[in-house]
Amino acid sequence: MKSVQSHPSAALLGVANKPPLTWALPRPRRPIALNVATLLDGKGGTLRDTVVVVSGDKIERIGGPVPQGAQVYDLGGMTVAPGLIDTHVHVTYHFSHDRFIDNRLVGQDEPVPDSVLFSVENGVRILEAGFTTVQSLGPGTPWDLPLREAWARNLVPGPRLLTSLQWFRYDQPGQTVQPEAELRAMVRDLKARGADAIKIFASTSVREGSRPTLTQAQLDVICGECNSQGLRSVVHAYTSAVKMAVQAGCTAIEHGTGGMTDEALALMAAKGTFFDPTVGVVTENYVANKDKYLGVGNYTAEAFAMMEKLIANPKPPEEFIRSLKVPGLKIVYGSDATAGAHGHNAEGLLYRIKFGGQDPMRALVSATSLAAESLNLGSEIGSIAPGMTADIVAMRGDYLADATALREMAFVMKGGRVVKYQP
Ligand SMILES: [Zn+2]
Incomplete structure (x- = not known):
């Protein structure tokens, strides 16, 4: 009896003789753009009227255009800060x-x-x-x-x-x-x-x-x-x-x-x-x-x-x-x-x-x-800057004028995933 010959690369991948996948593999996530009015960077700096671009679990850049196809969140009227x-x-x-x-x-x-x-x-x-x-x-x-x-x-x-x-x-x-x-x-x-x-x-x-x-x-x-x-x-x-x-x-x-x-x-x-x-x-x-x-x-x-x-x-x-x-x-x-x-x-x-x-x-x-x-994590979290892990929050109101804005958390992103958005 002749055995079924599978494609060599399939054998290498360990998927010999298996049926092809019928569902799509997960697509890369769209970049996320945050339209920001006031941003406190976590190190004492303040930025106004800018865009934070998040790609995967990282902050890609601050400023510049909104990338094509990006999912956009409007964080106007809020104070944006690191998680x-x-x-x-x-x-x-x-x-x-x-x-x-x-x-x-x-x-x-x-x-x-x-x-x-x-x-x-x-x-x-x-x-x-x-x-x-x-x-x-x-x-x-x-x-x-x-x-x-x-x-x-x-x-x-x-x-x-x-x-x-x-x-x-x-x-x-x-x-x-x-x-x-x-x-x-x-x-x-x-x-x-x-x-x-x-x-x-x-x-x-x-x-x-x-x-x-x-x-x-x-x-x-x-x-x-x-x-x-x-x-x-x-x-x-x-x-x-x-x-x-x-x-x-x-x-x-x-x-x-x-x-x-x-x-x-x-x-x-x-x-x-x-x-x-x-x-x-x-x-x-x-x-x-x-x-x-x-x-x-x-x-x-x-x-x-x-x-x-x-x-x-x-x-x-x-x-x-x-x-x-x-x-x-x-x-x-x-x-x-x-x-x-x-x-x-x-x-x-x-x-x-x-x-x-x-x-x-x-x-x-x-x-x-x-x-x-x-926590020895200063190069990964705790500030908003390119390359940092995208832990970003936004509270309703102006935190520097009235810190009770901390009680009004409207947006929470952890590691590039939006877990809360209640504008
Ligand atoms: Zn304790």
């Missing part, structure tokens, strides 16, 4: 049946598929609010990596996700810190498992007294190992732990409350340590959702009394206002959004501007190019 970046969220935290679900108890309070779908919902809310990139800083869930993958592939709408997967945390009774070799191995293990950064608790939570939980030597080991592995180290630090973390060469300080002495701030500026003050969202959100948090873990009545007192007079800590005046200090934007705050990520920017006196342009830069730099 916003939130360097500190807890992307999987959510409410279920009006209760806060503690992600440290995966599968105990509700079935895992429910938890996963609530996380997907958080992603939709975050992206539609104009945040195209977020960093989730633990405690991490088994679905952090699948979520990162699903959002990267645009299987479901969601932000570009960076995750710490886990955290180094020693604030529970009876916990001991591992010896040096083990700490180093833990950092390397997280890297091997795909962590984008290492999250370290150098202090207990505000609700538990803000005490240091690691020694200088232990911080030196963890952040030192991160640095030698090319991993960023992001440290939750209050009071004396701030200076310790800066001295240890850690990448970023989260919160910083009670530790931002002039000396610590100057040291951070000199060493290029990023500062994320996380003001204006997290405590306000706890109080706004008190009924859902009260009684879960350390969300006690006493803790709420303290938090309610704290936000009664909306004003950022004095040290945040002082930090704005420190030359060269890299203040980035992170909301610390947990359950209830996803999709309201920009509220901390408004708070900084309205109550902290931060210049709106600097606030925007802190949530775009500077945030991107803090």
